[in-house]
Amino acid sequence: MAKFEEGLRYSESHEYIRVEGEYGFVGISDYAQHALGNVVYVDMPEVDDEVTAGEEFGAVESVKAASDLISPVSGTVVEVNEALEDKPELLNEDAFANWIIKVQLSDKSELENLMDAKAYEAFCAE
Amino acid sequence: MNRTLYGNLIFELSKKGRKGYSLPQDYDRTHTTAELPAALRRKEAARLPECDELTVVRHYTNLSHNNFGVNDGFYPLGSCTMKYNPVINEDIAGMKAFAGLHPLQPAVTCQGALEVYYNLQESLAELAGLKEFTLNPCAGAHGELTGLMVIRSYHESRKDAARTKVLIPDSAHGTNPASAAVCGLEVVEVKSLADGTVDVEHLRELLSEMGSEVAGMMMTNPNTLGIFEPRVLEITEMVHKAGGLMYYDGANLNALLGECRPGDMGFDVMHINLHKTFSTPHGGGGPGSGPVGVREGLEQFLPTPRVKKVVVNYDIPEDGPTEWEGFIVDWGTDSSLGSVGNFFGNFGVMLKAYTYILSLGNENIKQVGPLATLNANYIKERLKGDYLLPIKGLCKHEVVFDGLADKSTGVTTMDVAKRLLDYGYHAPTIYFPLLFHESLMIEPTENESKETIDAFIDVMHKIAEEAKTDPELVKTAPHNTPIGRVDDVLAAKQPVTTYWKMLGNE
Numbered sequence: 001m002a003k004f005e006e007g008l009r010y011s012e013s014h015e016y017i018r019v020e021g022e023y024g025f026v027g028i029s030d031y032a033q034h035a036l037g038n039v040v041y042v043d044m045p046e047v048d049d050e051v052t053a054g055e056e057f058g059a060v061e062s063v064k065a066a067s068d069l070i071s072p073v074s075g076t077v078v079e080v081n082e083a084l085e086d087k088p089e090l091l092n093e094d095a096f097a098n099w100i101i102k103v104q105l106s107d108k109s110e111l112e113n114l115m116d117a118k119a120y121e122a123f124c125a126e
Numbered sequence: 127m128n129r130t131l132y133g134n135l136i137f138e139l140s141k142k143g144r145k146g147y148s149l150p151q152d153y154d155r156t157h158t159t160a161e162l163p164a165a166l167r168r169k170e171a172a173r174l175p176e177c178d179e180l181t182v183v184r185h186y187t188n189l190s191h192n193n194f195g196v197n198d199g200f201y202p203l204g205s206c207t208m209k210y211n212p213v214i215n216e217d218i219a220g221m222k223a224f225a226g227l228h229p230l231q232p233a234v235t236c237q238g239a240l241e242v243y244y245n246l247q248e249s250l251a252e253l254a255g256l257k258e259f260t261l262n263p264c265a266g267a268h269g270e271l272t273g274l275m276v277i278r279s280y281h282e283s284r285k286d287a288a289r290t291k292v293l294i295p296d297s298a299h300g301t302n303p304a305s306a307a308v309c310g311l312e313v314v315e316v317k318s319l320a321d322g323t324v325d326v327e328h329l330r331e332l333l334s335e336m337g338s339e340v341a342g343m344m345m346t347n348p349n350t351l352g353i354f355e356p357r358v359l360e361i362t363e364m365v366h367k368a369g370g371l372m373y374y375d376g377a378n379l380n381a382l383l384g385e386c387r388p389g390d391m392g393f394d395v396m397h398i399n400l401h402k403t404f405s406t407p408h409g410g411g412g413p414g415s416g417p418v419g420v421r422e423g424l425e426q427f428l429p430t431p432r433v434k435k436v437v438v439n440y441d442i443p444e445d446g447p448t449e450w451e452g453f454i455v456d457w458g459t460d461s462s463l464g465s466v467g468n469f470f471g472n473f474g475v476m477l478k479a480y481t482y483i484l485s486l487g488n489e490n491i492k493q494v495g496p497l498a499t500l501n502a503n504y505i506k507e508r509l510k511g512d513y514l515l516p517i518k519g520l521c522k523h524e525v526v527f528d529g530l531a532d533k534s535t536g537v538t539t540m541d542v543a544k545r546l547l548d549y550g551y552h553a554p555t556i557y558f559p560l561l562f563h564e565s566l567m568i569e570p571t572e573n574e575s576k577e578t579i580d581a582f583i584d585v586m587h588k589i590a591e592e593a594k595t596d597p598e599l600v601k602t603a604p605h606n607t608p609i610g611r612v613d614d615v616l617a618a619k620q621p622v623t624t625y626w627k628m629l630g631n632e
Contacts, residue, residue, distance in 0.1 A: 040618035
């Protein structure tokens with residue numbers, strides 16, 4: 001069964017964001033990694049790239065499908081999780097511990113548009 | 127095939143210096159590689175296997191026994207229309223009079239071939255309800271790109287080039303967004319409703335938000351779930367009102383063949399996969415062909431060359447006025463988007479498709495869609511207990527299940543597909559469309575007899591039973607194929623694509 005971690009914000013396209021101060025750590029939810037199956041490749045942006053809420057910033061490829069990564073927030077990429085380049089399976093092992101990009105948020109009010117764990121769990125059950 | 131005897135790679139059979147030919151000792155070397163500029167010469171020998179002819183022939187003959195095609199057995203690969211390729215198609219396409227033609231020979235010397243080419247254009251236009259067709263594109267996605275280029279040319283000709291957005295339903299084939307991207311257009315996804323059809327309200331929102339930027343919308347109908355879009359007329363009208371054109375992806379045309387026409391639904395541009403709907407070889411065997419049709423008013427943008435029918439009037443002094451009716455090649459007009467490939471496209475494939483159309487004739491071609499639909503619905507009704515049917519009601523030519531109904535066994539769609547191989551069937555399409563987690567998409571085509579379909583259904587029931595009684599058996603399948611379960615993850619992460627790499631070299 002998929003886990004839904006409390007304290008994170010979730011999008012309908014199954015990304016999560018963990019906010020720490022002016023930064024957010026963006027990854028895919030545990031539900032998403034379950035649905036994708038074995039992840040074999042993560043296509044990530046570069047540091048200093050701009051991301052926009054609702055727009056694609058990369059892709060996750062599994063043996064089943066390739067899925068775009070949609071940014072839940074707008075801002076600047078300050079770090080990418082380089083460990084995923086060699087070990088994309090980390091997303092399957094623990095999707096919440098292994099974020100994909102760290103973003104400096106440009107508009108914190110965008111977080112209001114995202115779901116909390118409870119709402120997201122209900123969304124996935126639909 | 128005996129794997130112990132014949133299961134080696136051709137490289138493993140190689141013996142240094144062994145050859146399949148012999149040349150005279152004193153033959154006249156008129157040219158040698160020494161004449162080539164040094165920069166173009168190899169620094170080291172190519173790493174090719176060295177074998178005698180018999181070894182090579184045995185090797186590939188044995189490998190060919192592992193092939194599985196429509197001629198071997200039931201091949202219900204959804205979204206692909208793997209229909210039978212009648213033998214007469216090959217006979218006609220293999221005729222020397224056709225096969226020996228050169229694309230640059232004068233039109234007057236190949237009037238028969240041009241007539242077939244022209245007639246196929248006309249037949250497809252009639253079946254599609256559109257004005258004119260180009261047969262030049264070499265496959266489905268090539269047709270999509272060509273069709274989108276027509277749409278771009280249309281907007282540019284009206285000085286409305288700011289239209290760069292293409293609306294594509296989230297259930298679409300991946301080729302749709304890919305073709306739009308290659309054409310320099312931006313993809314905007316239209317949501318689906320729970321029943322898998324286009325969310326018309328979402329489309330309305332998108333059009334009111336960005337209508338003046340919309341170049342057009344791409345649709346597959348029936349969609350990738352095999353469901354006919356009930357509001358297609360409303361959709362085409364809405365997009366037209368916003369100034370966009372409607373593109374019909376012909377992937378699923380088989381369901382409608384002889385029943386209804388994309389042109390009548392309001393589509394402006396479409397492609398047809400001859401290798402799906404018109405019984406020409408599909409898959410590795412190809413090559414394909416993706417003719418593109420357009421409604422009246424768009425034909426001037428079609429790629430060149432175009433084959434046209436003309437009537438020429440002569441006035442010969444002794445004979446008086448004479449009329450000549452024939453076919454010419456139009457190599458270019460200013461409005462055309464230009465060439466999209468090599469000459470006329472894959473002519474051999476067109477011969478096969480035209481043979482198929484003539485073999486069926488007007489009456490029989492009308493049965494294709496209804497029989498394909500009947501077969502898919504028969505499978506749907508008989509399997510919907512053991513397999514989860516997410517969308518109830520009638521489907522068209524294909525049916526999508528969301529894996530086994532009983533999820534407690536842990537047996538996945540992948541496992542079911544692998545187990546089918548053990549029973550001598552080609553697997554259905556799996557994990558597409560992406561709307562469900564365990565998609566299993568079955569398209570039987572109209573060719574199959576009730577006995578074949580019943581036997582397949584029995585095996586599907588048997589696998590569902592095995593999933594409960596002996597799940598390990600299914601999870602570790604296939605057991606009866608030359609190669610067992612392959613490691614997909616390892617293959618995707620560390621692909622070994624050459625023998626040289628297999629030996630551990632970089």
